[in-house]
Amino acid sequence: xKKISLLIVLLVGLLVFTGCGTxxxxxxxxLKDIMDKIYTDVYTDVPEEERPMLGDVDVLTxxxxxxxxxxxTKDIEYSEIYAREPMMGSIAYSVVLVRMKxxxxxxxxxxxxxxxxxxxxxxxxxxxxxxxxxxNKGDLIILIMxxxxxxxxxxxxxxxxx
Numbered sequence: 001x002k003k004i005s006l007l008i009v010l011l012v013g014l015l016v017f018t019g020c021g022t023x024x025x026x027x028x029x030x031l032k033d034i035m036d037k038i039y040t041d042v043y044t045d046v047p048e049e050e051r052p053m054l055g056d057v058d059v060l061t062x063x064x065x066x067x068x069x070x071x072x073t074k075d076i077e078y079s080e081i082y083a084r085e086p087m088m089g090s091i092a093y094s095v096v097l098v099r100m101k102x103x104x105x106x107x108x109x110x111x112x113x114x115x116x117x118x119x120x121x122x123x124x125x126x127x128x129x130x131x132x133x134x135x136n137k138g139d140l141i142i143l144i145m146x147x148x149x150x151x152x153x154x155x156x157x158x159x160x161x162x
Contacts, residue, residue: 025138026137026138026139026140027137027138027140027162031058031080031081031082031097031099032056032058032082034097034140034162035056035082035084035095035097037158037162038095038142038155038158038159038162039084039155039158040158041154041157041158042151042154042155042158043151052086052089052091052093053086053087053088053089054084054085054086054087054093055084055085055086055087056082056083056084057070057082057083057084057085058080058081058082059081059082059083059096060080060081067081068116069118069121070083070094070096070143071096071098071113071116071117071143072112072113072115072116072117072118073112073113073116073117075112076098076100076104076108076109076112076113077100077101077103077104077105077109078098078099078100078101078104078109079099079100079101080097080098080099081096081097081098081099082096082097083095083096083097084096090122090123090124090125091122091125091147092119092122092125092126092127092145092146092147093145093146093147093148094121094143094144094145094146095142095143095144095145095146095155096142096143097140097141097142098113098140098141098142098143099139099140099141100139100140100141101139102139104139106136106139106141109141110134110135110136110141113134113141113143114132114134117132117134117143117145119131119132119145125147126147127145127146127147131145131146131147131149131152132144132145133145133152133156135156135159137159137162142156142159144156144159
């Protein structure tokens, strides 16, 4: 009887520890579609006239010479970069998605972005360094530099909910 109990305990333990090693899946879809999903609930409670006028930039197509402006570095293994920033004015606001190449070191890329991005890249405004968010889901990294804490939190939650 003790052998059977021990065998059952071992099997249950094996199943529990096997479940702990699950891999995070990559987020599928175009970066524009992913960005739109992130923003689904960000401004629902803000009147349209009070929302910032945001524009999207496919960085590699529309601004390939400005990669460092958006993510602080060119020295990571990215395949796509997509940004959402104010269309005009000095607003401390930037949200960037970076899709990494297969096999790229995601943790090293996040560290590099966090260390090199300029949270004072706008005229006369800035985001505090401790309020810069760099995180990932699979091969997708998000960089959030938004001065308003409530908006920054909603964007982060939108990314977490993907």
